[in-house]
Amino acid sequence: MSRVPDVVRMLTLVPWLLERPGASIAEIAAAFATTEEAIRTELDHLDYCGLPGLGGGDLIDVRILGDTVVVGMADELRRPMRTTPAETLRLLLAASQAERMLGPAAGALTRAVAKLRAALGVPEDAVVVVEPEAGDLVEELRAAVVAGRRVRISYRGRGDTTAVDRDLDPWRLELHDGAWYLHAHDHGAGAARIFRLDRAAALRVTEQPVTVPVPAELEAPRYVPGPEDPEVEVLLGPGGTWLLDAVTVAPEATGAAPGGRTARFRVGAPEWFARLILMAGGHAEVRDPSGMRTLVHRRALAGLERLERSSGAASGTSDA
Numbered sequence: 001m002s003r004v005p006d007v008v009r010m011l012t013l014v015p016w017l018l019e020r021p022g023a024s025i026a027e028i029a030a031a032f033a034t035t036e037e038a039i040r041t042e043l044d045h046l047d048y049c050g051l052p053g054l055g056g057g058d059l060i061d062v063r064i065l066g067d068t069v070v071v072g073m074a075d076e077l078r079r080p081m082r083t084t085p086a087e088t089l090r091l092l093l094a095a096s097q098a099e100r101m102l103g104p105a106a107g108a109l110t111r112a113v114a115k116l117r118a119a120l121g122v123p124e125d126a127v128v129v130v131e132p133e134a135g136d137l138v139e140e141l142r143a144a145v146v147a148g149r150r151v152r153i154s155y156r157g158r159g160d161t162t163a164v165d166r167d168l169d170p171w172r173l174e175l176h177d178g179a180w181y182l183h184a185h186d187h188g189a190g191a192a193r194i195f196r197l198d199r200a201a202a203l204r205v206t207e208q209p210v211t212v213p214v215p216a217e218l219e220a221p222r223y224v225p226g227p228e229d230p231e232v233e234v235l236l237g238p239g240g241t242w243l244l245d246a247v248t249v250a251p252e253a254t255g256a257a258p259g260g261r262t263a264r265f266r267v268g269a270p271e272w273f274a275r276l277i278l279m280a281g282g283h284a285e286v287r288d289p290s291g292m293r294t295l296v297h298r299r300a301l302a303g304l305e306r307l308e309r310s311s312g313a314a315s316g317t318s319d320a
Contacts, residue, residue: 009034010042010049014060017071024067043069086281092116137197138173138180140205145170148210151184154202155195163201168193169210174221179272181221185212194221198271229268233288236260240283243276262287274299 009032016031017023029036046062061072095113117123144151151170154163168184175181180197192215236243237260244263260283267273274296277284286293 006034006038006042010046013039013042014046014071017069021070022068025064025069026067028069040064046071088116088120090279090281092120092122137200137203140203141170141173141182141197144205145172147205150187150206150208150210152204152206153182153195153200155200157199166195168195169212171214172218179221179269183214183218192218194219196221196269196272198269229266230289230292231264232267232273232286232292233262233264234277235262235285235287236280237283237285240280243280243284267292270295278303 013028013032017028020027025036025039029039032039043062043064046060049060063070063072092113095109095116099109099113141151149170151168153166153168155166156163167187168182169187170182170184172183173180174183182195182197184193184195185191186193234240234243240260265273270292274292277286277296278300286296
């Protein structure tokens with residue numbers, strides 16, 4: 001029976017061998033705390049790995065000369081991954097949000113975010129959440145879940161014209177497709193419900209203990225568009241087609257257009273969708289309706305103004 005290779009070790013082997021040409025099988029096995037047979041099996045599998053295309057000039061070249069190993073055609077794995085400025089900023093924003101949500105439990109993530117900010121020259125206060133209120137709610141709700149306390153939340157459902165107070169036993173928080181959700185028992189409805197936090201206006205943690213236990217299984221959040229949800233037409237450039245995968249609801253229609261392709265979505269959460277458009281970094285443009293364009297524009301200006309204030313405070317400059 002052939003041995004199943006360790007894929008993680010295979011990926012680690014390549015840069016390790018590139019830095020140590022001529023290492024022996026015995027040395028490699030000792031360094032990776034495994035057997036020589038395992039190393040030979042994984043080196044044999046590496047011969048079938050490489051860059052997309054997987055042609056003669058794309059595969060990793062592994063040569064075993066006697067008892068020594070030489071690896072070639074793997075320069076892409078020798079160099080650290082280099083991201084574009086937009087990709088790096090997106091990574092910083094996501095990591096900063098995760099750090100904020102985890103709080104003291106962030107640990108190594110906090111140190112990594114600090115190093116990334118320093119490398120980019122980005123002041124700490126310049127990286128903010130587009131919807132800071134949602135972040136505050138997450139922190140309060142996490143504390144309520146841990147303490148086992150009932151909460152009263154002012155929430156506007158899809159069918160509500162104004163926010164309605166609801167008494168909930170909070171069970172679990174979940175980040176799904178860029179939006180925070182709360183799994184809870186709704187005492188008013190007498191049943192389990194899932195709440196999108198960007199639709200919540202206010203939250204109060206009560207002194208009452210949770211009385212309904214968490215079920216063994218919780219349904220995953222999913223957005224089902226309603227007939228009343230407005231349609232949004234978006235022009236997607238080559239760098240924005242990921243929106244077709246990020247938004248769980250299939251577009252109503254897609255088609256070719258100058259500069260990219262158009263897609264129509266039914267959107268019941270405008271704030272969340274506006275954040276997705278901004279994340280596309282200019283590769284997604286709302287064409288219709290005008291209200292959504294205005295919302296995206298307003299969010300972008302608010303972010304720029306906050307960045308300018310933070311940068312000015314960090315540099316100690318003033319217009320006065």
